Amino acid sequence: MDKILVGLKRAVDYNVRIQVKSDGSGVETDGVKMSINPFDEIALEEALRIRERGEASEVIVVSIGSSESQQQLRTGLAMGADRAILVESGDVPDTLSIARVFKELVDRESAELVILGKQAIDDDNSQAGQMLAAIWERPQATFASEVVLDGDKARVTREVDSGLETLEIDLPAVITVDLRLNEPRYVKLPDIMKAKKKPLETIAIGDLGIEAGPRLEETAFEPPAGRQKGIMVDDVAGLVAAIKDKGLV
Amino acid sequence: MAKILVIAEHDGATLNPSTAKCVACAAQIEDADISVAVLGSDTGAVAAQAADLSSVARVVTIDNERNDPAIAAVLAPQIVALANGYSHVFGPSTAFGKDLMPRVAALMGVNQISDIMSVEGSHAFKRPIYAGNAIVTVNAPADHPVVATVRTASYQAAEGGNSAAVESADVDVEMPSHTRFVELQTGSSDRPDLQSAARVVSGGRALASEENFELIYKLADAIGAGVGSSRAAVDAGYVPPETQVGQTGQIIAPDLYIAIGISGAIQHVTGIKDAGTIVAINKDEEAPIFEIADIGLVGDLFAIVPELTEALG
Numbered sequence: 012m013d014k015i016l017v018g019l020k021r022a023v024d025y026n027v028r029i030q031v032k033s034d035g036s037g038v039e040t041d042g043v044k045m046s047i048n049p050f051d052e053i054a055l056e057e058a059l060r061i062r063e064r065g066e067a068s069e070v071i072v073v074s075i076g077s078s079e080s081q082q083q084l085r086t087g088l089a090m091g092a093d094r095a096i097l098v099e100s101g102d103v104p105d106t107l108s109i110a111r112v113f114k115e116l117v118d119r120e121s122a123e124l125v126i127l128g129k130q131a132i133d134d135d136n137s138q139a140g141q142m143l144a145a146i147w148e149r150p151q152a153t154f155a156s157e158v159v160l161d162g163d164k165a166r167v168t169r170e171v172d173s174g175l176e177t178l179e180i181d182l183p184a185v186i187t188v189d190l191r192l193n194e195p196r197y198v199k200l201p202d203i204m205k206a207k208k209k210p211l212e213t214i215a216i217g218d219l220g221i222e223a224g225p226r227l228e229e230t231a232f233e234p235p236a237g238r239q240k241g242i243m244v245d246d247v248a249g250l251v252a253a254i255k256d257k258g259l260v
Numbered sequence: 261m262a263k264i265l266v267i268a269e270h271d272g273a274t275l276n277p278s279t280a281k282c283v284a285c286a287a288q289i290e291d292a293d294i295s296v297a298v299l300g301s302d303t304g305a306v307a308a309q310a311a312d313l314s315s316v317a318r319v320v321t322i323d324n325e326r327n328d329p330a331i332a333a334v335l336a337p338q339i340v341a342l343a344n345g346y347s348h349v350f351g352p353s354t355a356f357g358k359d360l361m362p363r364v365a366a367l368m369g370v371n372q373i374s375d376i377m378s379v380e381g382s383h384a385f386k387r388p389i390y391a392g393n394a395i396v397t398v399n400a401p402a403d404h405p406v407v408a409t410v411r412t413a414s415y416q417a418a419e420g421g422n423s424a425a426v427e428s429a430d431v432d433v434e435m436p437s438h439t440r441f442v443e444l445q446t447g448s449s450d451r452p453d454l455q456s457a458a459r460v461v462s463g464g465r466a467l468a469s470e471e472n473f474e475l476i477y478k479l480a481d482a483i484g485a486g487v488g489s490s491r492a493a494v495d496a497g498y499v500p501p502e503t504q505v506g507q508t509g510q511i512i513a514p515d516l517y518i519a520i521g522i523s524g525a526i527q528h529v530t531g532i533k534d535a536g537t538i539v540a541i542n543k544d545e546e547a548p549i550f551e552i553a554d555i556g557l558v559g560d561l562f563a564i565v566p567e568l569t570e571a572l573g
């Protein structure tokens with residue numbers, strides 16, 4: 012296989028406890044630590060391993076968003092990606108547009124495999140990979156916990172609610188990855204220096220001629236309803252009494 | 261009138277409880293006319309279960325060998341053909357629905373609303389983001405069909421007792437052969453599954469081994485509970501992945517949830533926000549799980565759990 016495309020989304024770091032703005036207009040992201048969406052790091056790690064096994068020749072990381080996403084792309088290059096493409100867009104496009112951007116890049120690059128995270132931990136949508144596979148008219152293997160390539164096919168094990176499902180798919184295809192697929196490597200300092208010299212191309216989203224999807228409008232943000240403060244019991248007898256008291260056993 | 265098509269989840273014999281929860285969500289929309297689509301190879305039994313659900317006006321079936329087992333790329337074009345004339349297409353936000361519905365949405369040329377937790381109008385819905393740490397209200401454009409997944413933990417299953425008409429449909433679409441089912445490995449267990457269990461006992465990293473998880477299984481069996489886990493326990497190989505509860509595992513709403521040796525990371529807690537009563541057992545009184553627990557007990561699980569099993573058994 013020649014090229015693999017990997018999506019890297021800039022997202023609020025998973026350790027941050029986010030706050031809803033007091034006027035309900037959004038979530039506070041000023042001064043908040045931003046990182047690569049954790050699932051996307053796993054996607055990149057898988058692509059790098061495929062290339063290192065000699066099963067692909069080039070790994071291209073792609074981010075769609077503001078110019079600040081360059082940071083995440085540079086991290087991806089430091090992890091080992093060969094080059095990066097930033098599709099610059101003022102606001103975050105709708106997911107269908109994101110899928111259409113990927114389709115455009117797949118065509119430009121003649122990529123044979125696209126590996127994405129199964130969801131982004133900010134909007135928790137879990138849609139982009141499936142949408143891309145739909146408009147590309149290619150297979151999707153979502154929530155992958157194991158990927159085995161075999162010529163122009165892949166065997167993908169997926170984490171589903173009842174256990175592990177294995178699919179065989181023809182390439183080209185889209186794979187979205189789950190947490191247990193691999194453990195992403197750490198970036199070393201010399202790699203960060205090397206990454207600065209790797210190519211990072213910027214394309215304005217407007218230049219791709221993408222038709223935006225019918226937009227979903229986000230009208231209000233609120234914190235979740237809290238749970239009422241509970242009680243502490245001293246011992247097992249107290250616990251059993253409290254559970255029985257509520258008629259739960 | 262809102263014409264709503266609910267995509268049934270099933271295993272060929274039994275309708276998954278997620279479908280009755282989707283129907284309950286759809287029924288919240290004013291003037292809803294609800295159809296349930298059952299795609300399979302021999303849909304009779306499942307269609308009868310769907311027809312029994314209250315608020316369902318009709319069940320539409322497509323029988324085709326290619327639909328068993330379900331593959332998103334095969335189902336999606338058939339659903340798009342069926343959805344013609346509908347204002348809404350809903351599926352559950354289970355692994356099945358999350359895989360399938362975005363493919364349907366993209367083929368229909370619309371964006372998808374994931375994880376509806378409340379209906380605010382025919383085209384307005386609330387959904388959780390950031391692992392449930394914020395709730396956003398989303399308005400969908402009125403001139404396009406709404407394609408959405410329903411956060412099943414937010415709904416009580418629609419009741420039975422109905423007898424909706426069952427119609428079979430013929431769709432003439434091309435089904436791809438680029439995706440093939442190989443196998444499904446399921447842990448053989450007689451315990452209730454997490455989505456429908458009224459009680460769930462979950463263990464975390466503190467269990468420290470697969471063998472020690474026996475403590476969790478024994479307690480679960482003593483009270484007829486399903487078994488859940490934290491990501492740390494799954495990653496360490498103590499329990500299979502389908503037991504993971506949380507942002508990236510299963511979102512559940514049992515009447516009773518007992519978290520044992522689980523710290524209460526936001527990614528875990530988001531999976532149990534709708535549980536009736538949360539019990540936490542943890543040796544660290546500062547553990548964040550106690551912030552959301554209804555009943556907390558500080559102590560060593562290896563002493564507490566056998567005693568609790570004895571007392572409840």
Ligand SMILES: Cc1cc2nc3c(=O)[nH]c(=O)nc-3n(C[C@H](O)[C@H](O)[C@H](O)COP(=O)(O)OP(=O)(O)OC[C@H]3O[C@@H](n4cnc5c(N)ncnc54)[C@H](O)[C@@H]3O)c2cc1C
Pocket residue numbers: 025049050132463464465466489490491492493504505506507508509510520521522523524525526527528541542543544547559560561562
């Ligand atoms: C992208 C992403 C997604 C994630 N998704 C999920 C998810 O879906 N579900 C999930 O669970 N996690 C998820 N996580 C991981 C999450 O952040 C936590 O790391 C994980 O939940 C911790 O598991 P734990 O509580 O078992 O382990 P720990 O945090 O290590 O907690 C162990 C607890 O056991 C207690 N303990 C230790 N010994 C004893 C004893 N003898 N008796 C009693 N108590 C004891 C300790 O006090 C501690 O509180 C995700 C993380 C990321 C980055």
